[in-house]
Amino acid sequence: MPEHWPFLLMGGLMLFLFFGLGIISHKARLPAVLLFIILGIVIGGLLSGQGKTLYQAAEIGIVLLFFLLGLEFPLKRMLEISKRIWPTGLLDLVLNLGVGFLIALAFGLHVTAAFLIGALAYASSSSITIKMLEEKKRLASPEAEFILALLIFEDLVAPILVSFLAGMYSGTEVTVQSLGLLLFKILALTVGAILVGYYGFRRLGTFMEKYLETDLMPLFAVAIAFGYAGLAVALGLSEVLGAFLAGVMLSETGRSKELEHLILPVRNITLPFFFFWFGTTISFGEGVPMAVLLVTLVLWSIVAKLLVGFYGGRRYGLSPRVALRAGLSLGQRGEFSAIIATLAPPQLRAFSGMYILSTALAGIYLFNKAPGWSRWMHQRYFSPAPKHGAASSD
Numbered sequence: 001m002p003e004h005w006p007f008l009l010m011g012g013l014m015l016f017l018f019f020g021l022g023i024i025s026h027k028a029r030l031p032a033v034l035l036f037i038i039l040g041i042v043i044g045g046l047l048s049g050q051g052k053t054l055y056q057a058a059e060i061g062i063v064l065l066f067f068l069l070g071l072e073f074p075l076k077r078m079l080e081i082s083k084r085i086w087p088t089g090l091l092d093l094v095l096n097l098g099v100g101f102l103i104a105l106a107f108g109l110h111v112t113a114a115f116l117i118g119a120l121a122y123a124s125s126s127s128i129t130i131k132m133l134e135e136k137k138r139l140a141s142p143e144a145e146f147i148l149a150l151l152i153f154e155d156l157v158a159p160i161l162v163s164f165l166a167g168m169y170s171g172t173e174v175t176v177q178s179l180g181l182l183l184f185k186i187l188a189l190t191v192g193a194i195l196v197g198y199y200g201f202r203r204l205g206t207f208m209e210k211y212l213e214t215d216l217m218p219l220f221a222v223a224i225a226f227g228y229a230g231l232a233v234a235l236g237l238s239e240v241l242g243a244f245l246a247g248v249m250l251s252e253t254g255r256s257k258e259l260e261h262l263i264l265p266v267r268n269i270t271l272p273f274f275f276f277w278f279g280t281t282i283s284f285g286e287g288v289p290m291a292v293l294l295v296t297l298v299l300w301s302i303v304a305k306l307l308v309g310f311y312g313g314r315r316y317g318l319s320p321r322v323a324l325r326a327g328l329s330l331g332q333r334g335e336f337s338a339i340i341a342t343l344a345p346p347q348l349r350a351f352s353g354m355y356i357l358s359t360a361l362a363g364i365y366l367f368n369k370a371p372g373w374s375r376w377m378h379q380r381y382f383s384p385a386p387k388h389g390a391a392s393s394d
Contacts, residue, residue, distance in 0.1 A: 014273070
C-alpha cells in the first residue's frame with residue numbers, strides 16, 4: 001500500500017471499516033471498541049505512514065468524549081454523588097489501583113511502571129457497562145443506580161489519574177518537588193474551571209438562549225473543549241482532564257442536554273479512531289509479555305470488582321443477592337484503561353492491550369452470567385437453610 005494515502009481516501013475507508021465493525025458488534029452483541037482495537041492490531045502495520053494523522057483524529061475523539069462526560073457533571077451533582085458513593089469509591093481505588101500496584105511491584109516492575117499497571121486495572125468501562133445494562137434491560141434493576149454511581153466516581157477520578165501519569169511519564173525525574181508541582185497544576189486547573197463555571201458560565205443563560213439553535217453554538221462549545229484541553233497540555237497535564245473540566249464548566253449553563261446533542265455526532269465519528277490508533281501501537285512480535293503477571297492481574301481484577309460490588313453494594317443498601325449481581329457486572333475494562341495504556345512505554349503497551357482485551361471479554365461473560373450466578377451464590381451462601389418440611393424460596 002502507498003506510504004502516504006490521500007487524507008480523504010484514508011478517512012473514508014476507515015469510517016467504512018468502523019461502520020462495518022459496528023454492524024458486526026451489534027449482531028454479535030460485543031462492544032465495538034474491542035473490534036476497533038483488534039482492527040488496529042491487525043492492520044496497523046499497513047498504515048505506518050499515517051501515524052500522525054491517525055493520532056490527531058484520535059486526540060479529537062478522546063477530547064470530545066471527556067468533554068461530553070464533563071457535561072454530565074454540574075458541580076451540585078458531583079457533590080451529591082460523592083457524598084454517597086465515596087466509601088465504595090475509596091475501596092475501589094485500594095483494591096484495584098492499590099493492590100494492582102503491589103502485584104506489579106511483587107513481579108519486579110519499577111515503581112513508575114507498577115503504578116501505571118495499577119491505574120490500568122482501576123476503572124470499569126463505562127461505555128461497555130452501560131451498553132450491557134441497556135441490552136440486558138437492567139437499567140431499571142435495583143443495582144443499576146449503584147453501578148452508575150460507582151462509574152461516575154471512577155469517571156471523576158480517571159482524568160486526574162491520567163494527568164498524574166502523564167506528568168510521571170513526561171521524561172523528567174520524579175521527585176517530591178515535581179510531584180508537588182504536578183498536584184498544584186491539577187488543583188489550579190480544577191479550581192480555575194470551577195470558578196469560571198460558577199461565576200461565568202452560570203450567568204450565560206440569555207446568551208445560550210439566543211445562540212443555542214444556531215450554527216455558532218458548536219463552534220463555541222468545541223472551542224471551549226479544545227482550548228481548555230490545550231491549556232492542560234501546555235501545563236504538562238493530560239488533555240482529557242482539560243476536556244473534562246471544560247464540560248463541567250459548560251454544564252453550569254444548564255444546557256448540557258442540548259450541547260450534548262450538538263457535539264455527539266462529531267464524537268461518534270472521531271472516537272473510533274482513538275481505539276483503532278491504540279490498536280496500531282500494540283505489537284505481539286515477541287509473544288505475550290509477562291504472561292504470569294497478566295494472568296494474575298486479570299484474575300485479581302475480576303475478584304476485586306466482585307468484592308467492591310458486593311461490600312460496596314451492601315453499604316449502599318442493596319440486598320446480598322443484588323450486591324453480588326452488581327459485583328459480577330463490573331469486571332470489564334475499556335476506554336479509560338486504553339487511555340492510560342497509551343502513556344505506557346512500548347514494552348508495556350502489548351501487555352496493556354492483552355489486559356484490556358482479556359478483562360473486557362471476561363467481564364462481558366460474567367455480566368451475562370450475573371443474574372443466574374448471583375441467584376445460585378445467594379442460595380448457597382446467604383439464604384438461611386429451610387426448616388424441616390418447609391419449601392425453599394428463591
